[in-house]
Amino acid sequence: MxxxxxxxxxxxxxxxxxxxxxxxxxxxxxxxVRLPGMLHGRILRxxxxxxxxxxxxxxxxxxxxxxxxxxxxxxxxxxxxxxxxPTICGDVTRYIGEELAGxxxxxxxxxxxALELIEVEYEVLPSVSxxxxxxxxxxxxxxxxxxxNIVSTDFDDWGTTEQSFDEADLIFEDKFVSRPTxxxxxxxxxxxxxxxxxxxxxxxxxTQTAYLFxxxxxxAFKLSINQVRIVHLHTGGAFSGRGSVRPHHYIAxxxxxxxxxxxxxFSSGDEEFLICxxxxxxxxxxxxxxxxxxxxxxxxxxxxxxxxxxxHALGYFGWMVGKCxxxxxxxxxxxxxxxxxxxxxRPNFLGHGGMMIGTNAGLMQQLQRIAKTLEIDxxxxxxxxxxxxxxxxxxxxxxxxxxxKECLEKVRDASGWKDKYGKLPKYHGIGVGMxxxxxxxxxxxxxxxxxxxxxxxxxxxxxxxxxxxxxxxGTHTTMAMIAAEVLGITDSEISVVAGDTDITPVDxxxxxxxxxxxxxNAVKNAAEDARAQLAKNAAEWLEVDEAELVFHEGxxxxxxxxxxxxxxxxxxxxxxxxxxxRYVMGRGFYTTPVxxxxxxxxxxAQVVEVKVDPDTGLVNVLKVWxxxxxxxxxxxxxxxxxxxxxxxxxxxxxxxxxxxxxxxQYLNPSRLEYKMPxxxxxxxxxxxIVETNDPYGPFGAKEVGEGPIxxxxxxxxxxxxxxxxxFLPEIPMTPFKVWREIRKNEYREQRKSA
Amino acid sequence: MAxxxxxxxxxxxxxxxxxxxxxxxxxxxxxxxxLTGTKRGCTTGSCGVCTVNNDRGEAMLSCLTLxxxxxxxxxxTIEGLEADGQLDAIQAAFVExxxxxxGFCTPGVIMSAKALLNRYPQPTEEQINExxxxxxxxxxxxxKVKDAIRNDFxxxxxxxxxxxxxxDNDAQEFKPEPGFSYTGKK
Numbered sequence: 001m002x003x004x005x006x007x008x009x010x011x012x013x014x015x016x017x018x019x020x021x022x023x024x025x026x027x028x029x030x031x032x033v034r035l036p037g038m039l040h041g042r043i044l045r046x047x048x049x050x051x052x053x054x055x056x057x058x059x060x061x062x063x064x065x066x067x068x069x070x071x072x073x074x075x076x077x078x079x080x081x082x083x084x085x086p087t088i089c090g091d092v093t094r095y096i097g098e099e100l101a102g103x104x105x106x107x108x109x110x111x112x113x114a115l116e117l118i119e120v121e122y123e124v125l126p127s128v129s130x131x132x133x134x135x136x137x138x139x140x141x142x143x144x145x146x147x148x149n150i151v152s153t154d155f156d157d158w159g160t161t162e163q164s165f166d167e168a169d170l171i172f173e174d175k176f177v178s179r180p181t182x183x184x185x186x187x188x189x190x191x192x193x194x195x196x197x198x199x200x201x202x203x204x205x206x207t208q209t210a211y212l213f214x215x216x217x218x219x220a221f222k223l224s225i226n227q228v229r230i231v232h233l234h235t236g237g238a239f240s241g242r243g244s245v246r247p248h249h250y251i252a253x254x255x256x257x258x259x260x261x262x263x264x265x266f267s268s269g270d271e272e273f274l275i276c277x278x279x280x281x282x283x284x285x286x287x288x289x290x291x292x293x294x295x296x297x298x299x300x301x302x303x304x305x306x307x308x309x310x311x312h313a314l315g316y317f318g319w320m321v322g323k324c325x326x327x328x329x330x331x332x333x334x335x336x337x338x339x340x341x342x343x344x345x346r347p348n349f350l351g352h353g354g355m356m357i358g359t360n361a362g363l364m365q366q367l368q369r370i371a372k373t374l375e376i377d378x379x380x381x382x383x384x385x386x387x388x389x390x391x392x393x394x395x396x397x398x399x400x401x402x403x404x405k406e407c408l409e410k411v412r413d414a415s416g417w418k419d420k421y422g423k424l425p426k427y428h429g430i431g432v433g434m435x436x437x438x439x440x441x442x443x444x445x446x447x448x449x450x451x452x453x454x455x456x457x458x459x460x461x462x463x464x465x466x467x468x469x470x471x472x473x474g475t476h477t478t479m480a481m482i483a484a485e486v487l488g489i490t491d492s493e494i495s496v497v498a499g500d501t502d503i504t505p506v507d508x509x510x511x512x513x514x515x516x517x518x519x520x521n522a523v524k525n526a527a528e529d530a531r532a533q534l535a536k537n538a539a540e541w542l543e544v545d546e547a548e549l550v551f552h553e554g555x556x557x558x559x560x561x562x563x564x565x566x567x568x569x570x571x572x573x574x575x576x577x578x579x580x581x582r583y584v585m586g587r588g589f590y591t592t593p594v595x596x597x598x599x600x601x602x603x604x605a606q607v608v609e610v611k612v613d614p615d616t617g618l619v620n621v622l623k624v625w626x627x628x629x630x631x632x633x634x635x636x637x638x639x640x641x642x643x644x645x646x647x648x649x650x651x652x653x654x655x656x657x658x659x660x661x662x663x664x665q666y667l668n669p670s671r672l673e674y675k676m677p678x679x680x681x682x683x684x685x686x687x688x689i690v691e692t693n694d695p696y697g698p699f700g701a702k703e704v705g706e707g708p709i710x711x712x713x714x715x716x717x718x719x720x721x722x723x724x725x726x727f728l729p730e731i732p733m734t735p736f737k738v739w740r741e742i743r744k745n746e747y748r749e750q751r752k753s754a
Numbered sequence: 755m756a757x758x759x760x761x762x763x764x765x766x767x768x769x770x771x772x773x774x775x776x777x778x779x780x781x782x783x784x785x786x787x788x789l790t791g792t793k794r795g796c797t798t799g800s801c802g803v804c805t806v807n808n809d810r811g812e813a814m815l816s817c818l819t820l821x822x823x824x825x826x827x828x829x830x831t832i833e834g835l836e837a838d839g840q841l842d843a844i845q846a847a848f849v850e851x852x853x854x855x856x857g858f859c860t861p862g863v864i865m866s867a868k869a870l871l872n873r874y875p876q877p878t879e880e881q882i883n884e885x886x887x888x889x890x891x892x893x894x895x896x897x898k899v900k901d902a903i904r905n906d907f908x909x910x911x912x913x914x915x916x917x918x919x920x921x922d923n924d925a926q927e928f929k930p931e932p933g934f935s936y937t938g939k940k
Contacts, residue, residue: 025861
């Protein structure tokens with residue numbers, strides 16, 4: 001049977017399949033769920049950074065009319081949100097906002113009133129707010145189980161790092177800090193739990209992974225995996241912030257079990273800042289060994305990562321600080337060491353862009369500084385070091401497709417780099433960044449399997465069943481397009497059923513940029529299975545061999561004789577009337593062919609032009625040129641949309657976003673004070689999509705979910721550094737920090753000339 | 755807390771219900787009328803997802819508006835934009851130009867856009883930036899939202915033409931303003 005003769009759907013700019021639902025207000029999100037008898041939960045949170053809980057008396061709260069359940073540490077015994085993080089704290093609280101009790105009542109107001117009636121007596125203990133305080137010899141201990149406040153210390157050393165540093169012509173060293181951020185998705189943390197029957201736990205919540213949630217809940221409540229049902233409706237953004245079950249999820253289930261009624265917990269505006277799990281106050285020391293011709297020989301990066309009150313999950317992903325550097329440059333040596341430190345702050349994890357946006361913002365600034373010192377054009381230097389297709393990576397990866405050099409050349413030409421670099425007026429800068437992102441991460445989760453089903457209705461309308469959540473990235477539209485392409489119909493004839501573990505097949509979830517490549521391949525396989533079943537019927541109908549059939553424009557026809565054809569819908573219907581009463585249901589699954597990590601990486605390069613106001617330090621991003629090798633743009637409109645969002649977040653993290661705290665207390669816990677770009681701050685974006693047709697990707701596609709943010713972070717930082725004239729040691733580069741750097745440089749110049 | 759009877763016209767439908775002094779317009783719209791298209795976000799007026807339009811077609815934050823203050827008034831929510839089962843031009847533009855991603859902020863963003871377009875049918879870049887500054891959207895970075903708004907006028911014109919008889923179509927020709935582009939790329 002002939003397959004992809006020409007591509008009809010793939011490559012088209014298609015609007016989202018859920019667009020009409022979302023623009024009309026019909027799309028249902030978790031906060032819109034109302035179940036019969038549903039109660040409303042609230043959580044009592046610690047007021048102290050570090051304190052012993054001497055007494056916690058809930059009797060008055062329990063006596064309040066309208067209160068149906070109160071849960072405390074005793075009720076949550078043995079349930080941990082992360083390996084060392086109890087769902088409800090009962091003895092020593094380690095950060096402001098830690099969960100102390102939960103209340104479920106007939107409405108939110110009564111629940112809030114009940115919280116006020118819970119009496120807590122604390123014995124305040126000395127605390128540490130920063131990594132520096134935590135690492136002092138006589139520092140108070142956040143957790144006695146981790147002496148010296150150190151959770152984990154790891155390092156990897158690949159190649160000939162030490163020797164390369166010895167042999168290199170020059171060594172550059174910079175220190176760099178990335179300040180804590182928040183994912184700040186539009187839909188706040190929310191959960192509805194129904195555990196009113198002991199044999200089944202139903203959970204509605206926005207998530208990146210129903211599958212891992214199902215496992216976590218099953219383990220916590222000693223249920224079999226399929227006794228837990230996770231429903232994710234539309235999910236209002238995730239940005240690496242919805243990958244794991246948090247205390248509020250478990251507390252909703254505990255309350256529901258106790259009250260025997262469904263319970264909803266919706267987090268209030270400032271609470272949202274306390275319960276996020278994202279990047280902390282991370283510090284890096286970055287050393288690079290280069291030769292005078294611009295060849296980067298080796299990189300040595302040391303990271304001290306702020307785990308906050310818990311850092312165990314973070315330690316597991318600490319490799320992110322350095323590994324990605326071996327995906328872009330052909331290095332002789334790479335050493336990356338990381339230490340996760342406990343502080344009495346909100347527990348930290350990964351943010352939008354993993355933690356690579358911080359390291360790339362440091363690395364790209366440093367590389368541009370090196371190029372300047374060596375009097376080489378920075379893009380020429382990146383081109384000299386960039387990897388190519390067929391490169392074997394330092395941990396054995398084979399890069400089967402790679403458009404890194406093409407991306408660099410294209411942004412260079414589109415941006416007019418040669419006419420701008422080094423020629424712009426003072427405080428007007430231009431910077432370049434490059435990066436890579438793995439599409440998939442086998443070994444990081446339980447497994448890396450995605451499965452899918454394709455049901456062909458008797459009317460020819462097709463339903464795709466997938467477990468992958470769409471948090472806005474458009475993956476359901478992508479899946480519909482892939483299935484439509486295989487079946488020779490359009491995406492408007494396909495509906496996607498997702499987000500209910502009782503219905504949809506296994507899918508590890510939407511993270512590690514695995515959606516398009518893993519789930520996409522699973523859907524492709526399932527659609528091909530359905531196509532083969534349809535072909536059998538069509539062949540009988542048309543009295544030809546199955547191998548001669550082509551599925552195209554809603555018809556199944558004989559390739560050599562197009563006049564001989566049958567409409568798709570009629571063939572679908574005819575299967576039911578076949579002798580055996582056939583019904584077409586395709587199934588498919590996929591995981592990466594390699595044992596660890598992935599077989600496909602996206603690549604990208606960006607050039608950013610900025611203007612800095614020397615009097616205020618305010619950075620104005622003028623324009624961003626983005627070239628991204630996503631393998632194949634299944635839907636260029638969605639690819640552009642992903643790039644837009646990531647330019648926004650990259651710019652936001654590099655220039656604005658910072659959770660400011662004073663002794664663990666948030667100083668800016670609202671969207672007014674926690675600065676993100678508004679309409680008038682957004683630059684023009686020019687998109688250049690580079691297609692390298694990866695052999696492993698569905699129709700050659702790789703990823704565009706997190707590549708551009710990493711590249712953008714580097715490029716924007718490099719552009720600001722170029723405008724200011726020196727390395728900026730901290731992100732976000734808020735006006736004050738930029739202003740201070742400008743004043744420092746002025747002072748240095750005056751001293752030089754004096 | 756004492757309850758008061760109030761009336762409110764939402765999307766043309768008038769209804770009466772009991773509220774207390776602290777109930778907001780958002781509470782009434784979502785909980786009493788079950789119009790869940792208007793979203794609950796920060797509830798402190800900083801994210802804009804709860805934006806609705808008042809009877810003058812201006813944007814207002816329903817989370818910061820006490821319901822009782824709006825007794826006897828009328829408002830339009832996202833559910834009120836469709837007419838005869840057809841999306842409004844701005845809704846259609848949001849779908850066509852990819853201005854929707856996760857969709858949680860979308861109702862608030864569209865109601866802000868609607869208010870902007872009520873005031874300026876063909877807004878300038880500055881007017882768009884100013885008019886849309888009250889909503890935050892991390893997914894789209896506002897880029898394709900601006901695209902959709904720039905194209906609303908043309909789409910509205912096209913939709914109007916479709917429903918009109920061709921012969922009596924003497925409506926003004928669509929002329930792009932200088933600096934106006936279909937793709938957002940200049």
